[in-house]
Amino acid sequence: MGGALGKSESPRKGSMPETKLEAKMVEAMQRRESQGSSVKSFNTIILKFPKIDESLRKCKAIFEQFDEDSNGAIDQEELKKCFSKLEISFSEEEINDLFEACDINEDMGMKFNEFIVLLCVVYLLKNDPAALHAKSRIGMPKLEGTFETLVDTFVFLDKNKDGYVSKNEMVQAINETTSGERSSGRIAMKRFEEMDWDKNGMVNFKEFLFAFTRWVGIDEVDDEENDEA
Ligand SMILES: [Ca+2]
Ligand SMILES: [Ca+2]
Ligand SMILES: [Ca+2]
DSSP: OOOOOTTTTEEEEOOOOSSHHHHHHHHHHHHHTOOOOOOOOHHHHHHHHHHOOOOHHHHHHHHHOOOOOSSBOOOOOHHHHHHHHTTTTHHHHHHHHHHHHOTTOOOSBHHHHHHHHHHHHHHHTTGGGGTTTOOOOOOOHHHHHHHHHHHHHHHHHOTTTTSSSHHHHHHHHHHHHHHTHHHHHHHHHHHHHOTTTSSEEEOOOHHHHHHOOOOOOOOHHHHHOOOOO
């Protein structure tokens, strides 16, 4: 592992929000972080993987419902209809920003894993005090429990509550779990590198979610059906 010496936790390098949407995401995350996390260890999260996986897969029906032309992806128009049906009130600009942010393979469509990430980001953003009275934030009460678990996990990992998970924080979380096993540092690094896909040393909530869908194996299932490349 490269010499990770020097300044402990060098402050906020690379952690400035790059887009308006990311700034909002960080703000919403920090608001949520002030409420703390019920997650006690990384292990408890791993134990929840199968349940989270199952719940997210049920999302497939929703996905198919909104993929009106059944081409395996939700395009911008389909997404707008989806939002209006779920009564998620976002401006046109916000929807476009979200779409762009979650379309990581840049094919102008939300594939299943991208759609899940998008919904979960929406869930986070809708955690505003004004909406607290609402029972359901995005019109899918069953899924929202799973989304909350994912948010809670991120809150657990983000020790300094700046809205990003740094490499050090990931190492810390894994070390707490496996108390001093020699392999744990390497596992933490590997997990972190899987999450930090733009390699700037910081993981935001969106990156975390994409990694998560990969860990539970959701993108694979989706890819089998779409073999245009
Ligand atoms: Ca479609
Ligand atoms: Ca895409
Ligand atoms: Ca952090």
